[in-house]
Amino acid sequence: MSFGEYMRFTFMCKKEKPAQRLDAKVAIIGAGPAGLAAAGYLACKGYGITVYERLPLPGGMMVFGIPGARIPKNRVFLGCKELEEIFDVRMKTSCRISAGGEEILGDKLAKETLELQRAIDESDATVIATGTWISNALPAEGTNVDGIYSALEYLFRNRSCELGLMPECEKVKLSSKVAVVGAGLVAADAALDAIRDGCQVHLISIEKLLEAPAGGYEINRLIELGSKHTERTVIKRVIGEEKVEAIELIDVDAEVKNGVILRLEQIPGTERTVDADNIIVAIGQKPTPPFRNEVLGIKLSRGGRIGIDERFMTSREKVFAAGDVAAGTSKVGRAFQSGLRAAYWVDRYLQKML
Amino acid sequence: MLVDVGGCIGCEVCEKVCEFVNSHARVNIYSTSDGILVPLTCVHCTNPVCVRVCPTGALYKDGDGAVLVREYRCIGCKLCAIACPFGAIDIDPVKGIIRKCDLCAERRRQGLVPACVETCPSGVVFYGEYEEVTRKPKRKAIELLRQMKVLSSEEDKESNTQGR
Numbered sequence: 287m288s289f290g291e292y293m294r295f296t297f298m299c300k301k302e303k304p305a306q307r308l309d310a311k312v313a314i315i316g317a318g319p320a321g322l323a324a325a326g327y328l329a330c331k332g333y334g335i336t337v338y339e340r341l342p343l344p345g346g347m348m349v350f351g352i353p354g355a356r357i358p359k360n361r362v363f364l365g366c367k368e369l370e371e372i373f374d375v376r377m378k379t380s381c382r383i384s385a386g387g388e389e390i391l392g393d394k395l396a397k398e399t400l401e402l403q404r405a406i407d408e409s410d411a412t413v414i415a416t417g418t419w420i421s422n423a424l425p426a427e428g429t430n431v432d433g434i435y436s437a438l439e440y441l442f443r444n445r446s447c448e449l450g451l452m453p454e455c456e457k458v459k460l461s462s463k464v465a466v467v468g469a470g471l472v473a474a475d476a477a478l479d480a481i482r483d484g485c486q487v488h489l490i491s492i493e494k495l496l497e498a499p500a501g502g503y504e505i506n507r508l509i510e511l512g513s514k515h516t517e518r519t520v521i522k523r524v525i526g527e528e529k530v531e532a533i534e535l536i537d538v539d540a541e542v543k544n545g546v547i548l549r550l551e552q553i554p555g556t557e558r559t560v561d562a563d564n565i566i567v568a569i570g571q572k573p574t575p576p577f578r579n580e581v582l583g584i585k586l587s588r589g590g591r592i593g594i595d596e597r598f599m600t601s602r603e604k605v606f607a608a609g610d611v612a613a614g615t616s617k618v619g620r621a622f623q624s625g626l627r628a629a630y631w632v633d634r635y636l637q638k639m640l
Numbered sequence: 641m642l643v644d645v646g647g648c649i650g651c652e653v654c655e656k657v658c659e660f661v662n663s664h665a666r667v668n669i670y671s672t673s674d675g676i677l678v679p680l681t682c683v684h685c686t687n688p689v690c691v692r693v694c695p696t697g698a699l700y701k702d703g704d705g706a707v708l709v710r711e712y713r714c715i716g717c718k719l720c721a722i723a724c725p726f727g728a729i730d731i732d733p734v735k736g737i738i739r740k741c742d743l744c745a746e747r748r749r750q751g752l753v754p755a756c757v758e759t760c761p762s763g764v765v766f767y768g769e770y771e772e773v774t775r776k777p778k779r780k781a782i783e784l785l786r787q788m789k790v791l792s793s794e795e796d797k798e799s800n801t802q803g804r
Contacts, residue, residue, distance in 0.1 A: 288768065288772065289753045289757050289758065289767050289768055290753075290757040290758055290760060290763060290765055290766065290767060291763075292763075293758075293759060293760070293761055294758040294759065295759075297657075297752070297755055297758040297759050299752075300750075300751060300752065319653075319761075348761060352649075355787060356649045356762060357649070357651075357761040357762055358762070358763065361761060361762075361763055362761070482791065482794065484794070484797075484798050495675075496674070496675055498675065501650070501671060501675035501676065501677055502674045502675025502676075503672075503674060503675045503676040503677070504675070505675070506674070506675075511791075511795065512795065512798075512799075617650075617651050617652045618651040618652070618653055618761060619651050619652025619653040619654070619655055619656040619657075619669075620652060620656060622653050622656055622657065622759070623656035623657065623659065623660050626657070626660045627660065
């Protein structure tokens with residue numbers, strides 16, 4: 287008997303359709319770790335589930351961001367296969383749910399767009415788990431040139447090409463000298479990809495090596511693979527007429543605690559210019575609810591997150607939110623647990639209704 | 641159960657799922673002083689030190705090989721917590737007795753397996769017969785070595801073309 291062969295989202299029950307099927311439908315928007323965790327939990331309870339995913343394959347960041355060496359994609363796909371085949375979960379991939387939100391990275395891969403209102407109306411409860419797919423822009427002068435990419439876009443295109451969803455020509459083509467800004471796991475993953483693509487990587491971060499949210503080990507590994515790491519530094523200005531030709535760095539005085547930058551001041555007189563062909567930016571991401579502004583009575587909280595109460599319910603009755611779109615960018619584990627907890631409350635809510 | 645620490649990516653799914661299922665996480669991700677993320681949990685030793693030092697016989701091994709605690713016998717002396725080479729035993733601050741991974745005893749009673757085993761995205765938590773448990777880390781290690789070899793040959797290629 288073999289266990290743990292794949293990510294079993296339905297781990298809360300046995301590998302068989304529950305005997306008691308509940309006459310309620312749940313719509314889950316987003317098939318990342320939070321959405322899939324919620325789908326698995328509720329499938330075990332016997333609900334009818336539809337998962338809407340704008341990308342052609344499920345998994346979210348686990349598949350389209352994090353490299354396969356860390357999370358083997360098949361483990362996610364096989365878990366989804368079980369959801370579909372044994373638990374009758376409807377996985378509607380390439381199906382974007384929107385209420386007039388702006389187009390974001392990856393939307394081009396969707397084949398259809400459905401109205402959020404419809405998804406909410408056609409279900410007895412809805413869980414929005416759409417993550418944080420907008421990257422923070424580099425706060426430097428002269429960034430209106432070619433050759434600057436968000437780490438997320440770089441990773442996403444690499445993964446999409448690996449999965450055969452995009453032609454090779456759609457990959458971000460990096461030249462030899464690449465500056466990667468940031469010191470979190472996204473920065474580390476992007477740096478690894480760039481090294482694999484044959485680039486010379488220069489990691490630039492406010493954080494010192496041991497303060498890096500990615501962990502000192504990851505940064506050291508990048509250095510061992512030939513990268514350079516400059517700490518307590520930011521890019522002040524991008525130099526180049528139409529594309530990146532060089533970058534002006536400046537030292538900073540900063541205080542970093544638990545991955546949070548508490549204080550930041552540039553130190554005048556420490557400016558210096560280094561060569562660069564490309565800049566990859568990994569300095570945080572913003573939540574991407576499937577709507578712009580507060581349509582449909584779903585209020586936003588700080589930083590553009592979807593506001594939820596202790597039951598994971600939004601300001602709109604029967605609409606819940608889980609994962610990074612409600613809590614901000616976090617590790618897979620936190621998003622996964624968020625999906626489970628939201629699902630627990632969806633179940634409690636629906637039990638009262640049935 | 642065995643966790644392949646080398647393959648762990650520190651994603652915390654195990655910790656957060658355990659917390660959800662068991663109210664308190666019995667597997668935790670810790671960071672070493674040089675920033676390596678390691679998962680720490682009870683490994684259910686064949687010859688457990690904790691069972692040997694327990695003065696009341698509260699700790700024991702069940703039929704599946706899991707090391708468990710009979711709560712009513714635990715006097716909170718904490719000898720087991722100190723003796724465990726893996727620091728896998730915690731003290732419950734409310735009850736004053738010890739708390740540890742029980743290989744999801746309640747789930748096993750229902751015919752399920754430990755939650756972390758089934759939810760680890762990277763597949764580094766191994767559970768089953770001894771052979772099962774050791775075969776997979778070997779396979780994983782071979783795959784990792786293979787990737788290292790591929791990456792290092794690409795590095796050679798890169799340093800050979802450095803002059804452009």
